[in-house]
Amino acid sequence: xxxxxxxxxxxxxxxxxxxxxxxxxxxxxxxxxxxxxxxxxxxxxxxxxxxxxxxxxxxxxxxxxxxxxxxxxxxxxxxxxxxxxxxxxxxxxxxxxxxxxxxxxxxxxxxxxxxxxxxxxxxxxxxxxxxxxxxxxxxxxxxxxxxxxxxxxxxxxxxxxxxxxxxxxxxxxxxxx
Numbered sequence: 001x002x003x004x005x006x007x008x009x010x011x012x013x014x015x016x017x018x019x020x021x022x023x024x025x026x027x028x029x030x031x032x033x034x035x036x037x038x039x040x041x042x043x044x045x046x047x048x049x050x051x052x053x054x055x056x057x058x059x060x061x062x063x064x065x066x067x068x069x070x071x072x073x074x075x076x077x078x079x080x081x082x083x084x085x086x087x088x089x090x091x092x093x094x095x096x097x098x099x100x101x102x103x104x105x106x107x108x109x110x111x112x113x114x115x116x117x118x119x120x121x122x123x124x125x126x127x128x129x130x131x132x133x134x135x136x137x138x139x140x141x142x143x144x145x146x147x148x149x150x151x152x153x154x155x156x157x158x159x160x161x162x163x164x165x166x167x168x169x170x171x172x173x174x175x176x177x
Contacts, residue, residue, distance in 0.1 A: 028077045035066060036074075066108045
């Protein structure tokens with residue numbers, strides 16, 4: 001049974017986030033197609049036929065997983081676009097479900113990058129692999145930090161831009177009538 005708190009209607013700020021996610025679904029589909037295409041293309045390299053080391057096995061696994069995850073992300077984005085298009089209101093459950101394609105797309109990108117780093121490490125000297133691995137960890141840390149900052153910034157009233165001020169003005173006009 002679903003908790004009643006998941007059935008509550010979204011406030012205007014959360015609904016604006018819901019609408020932004022919805023508008024990005026078509027872009028998610030394109031990005032998912034690119035990631036899955038790149039992963040499958042990388043798997044056609046001679047190094048993968050037959051795999052020659054444990055790092056190549058790991059790379060192969062990450063690239064296959066990336067392609068699968070990206071395709072599922074695209075399928076979910078299309079399904080949710082169909083489900084939510086034209087929605088005038090949404091619940092907390094709808095908002096949580098709406099994030100699924102983006103989360104899966106992010107996972108597919110990370111899997112692709114780790115697969116590429118595993119491939120690179122198998123082909124190069126250990127110190128070069130360590131440099132590329134450190135760079136990937138640093139850049140993923142930067143992405144996580146920026147995401148956290150954006151979450152806190154957007155959580156503050158007034159930081160959703162023009163849409164928030166327009167919707168606030170509309171609510172004031174309706175309340176004045």
